[in-house]
Amino acid sequence: ETGVTQSPTHLIKTRGQQVTLRCSSQSGHNTVSWYQQALGQGPQFIFQYYREEENGRGNFPPRFSGLQFPNYSSELNVNALELDDSALYLCASSLDGTSSYNEQFFGPGTRLTVL
Amino acid sequence: DQQVKQNSPSLSVQEGRISILNCDYTNSMFDYFLWYKKYPAEGPTFLISISSIKDKNEDGRFTVFLNKSAKHLSLHIVPSQPGDSAVYFCAASSGLDSSYKLIFGSGTRLLVRP
Numbered sequence: 001e002t003g004v005t006q007s008p009t010h011l012i013k014t015r016g017q018q019v020t021l022r023c024s025s026q027s028g029h030n031t032v033s034w035y036q037q038a039l040g041q042g043p044q045f046i047f048q049y050y051r052e053e054e055n056g057r058g059n060f061p062p063r064f065s066g067l068q069f070p071n072y073s074s075e076l077n078v079n080a081l082e083l084d085d086s087a088l089y090l091c092a093s094s095l096d097g098t099s100s101y102n103e104q105f106f107g108p109g110t111r112l113t114v115l
Numbered sequence: 116d117q118q119v120k121q122n123s124p125s126l127s128v129q130e131g132r133i134s135i136l137n138c139d140y141t142n143s144m145f146d147y148f149l150w151y152k153k154y155p156a157e158g159p160t161f162l163i164s165i166s167s168i169k170d171k172n173e174d175g176r177f178t179v180f181l182n183k184s185a186k187h188l189s190l191h192i193v194p195s196q197p198g199d200s201a202v203y204f205c206a207a208s209s210g211l212d213s214s215y216k217l218i219f220g221s222g223t224r225l226l227v228r229p
Binding site: 004033035040041042043044045048050055056058090092101102103104105106107108109 | 119121147151156157158159160161204206208210212213214215216217218219220221222
């Protein structure tokens with residue numbers, strides 16, 4: 001059983017650009033959540049996808065969007081990058097995130113730097 | 116508005132002694148609490164959890180205590196080992212939220228000295 005993987009590991013962008021981060025969930029996990037971890041802070045919930053539909057969103061603007069695909073992969077897209085978007089982005093997959101609490105398995109994250 | 120707070124950014128203990136990490140929360144709707152451990156360049160890994168219907172849960176060297184009236188939980192590690200050195204995050208979740216999203220504290224960096 002493979003774990004949660006994310007790509008790329010590191011990324012540098014300039015303000016105003018767009019970025020796509022990718023996540024591959026554990027096989028069989030139909031729920032993926034994305035978190036942003038700023039330096040010195042805990043992870044902050046961005047949104048969750050369940051069976052390719054958004055199921056819950058944190059306090060993030062619409063320029064943060066996502067997609068989930070049938071093959072257990074997902075994307076986080078951020079448009080019009082701002083300096084404050086610099087952070088570690090984590091995805092977490094779980095077996096079924098909507099019926100009860102299920103353990104979330106985190107990937108290693110993508111470190112995004114916005115200059 | 117921080118709903119989950121870890122007021123100690125760091126903790127240093129001697130190998131073999133007890134490590135106690137603390138966490139406070141404000142939202143009474145939280146009914147599930149977790150501790151995650153994070154090493155550099157890795158994602159957080161689940162350590163131990165507790166439901167709000169319990170006040171204690173043990174797993175080997177790790178014990179989590181929950182005091183609902185004080186909205187406080189703590190993680191005890193006995194005995195502490197150098198390999199336990201990592202950042203520990205407290206997290207909470209509510210069954211009223213269909214996403215069961217995790218609300219994290221800001222973390223406590225634990226250093227276990229040999």
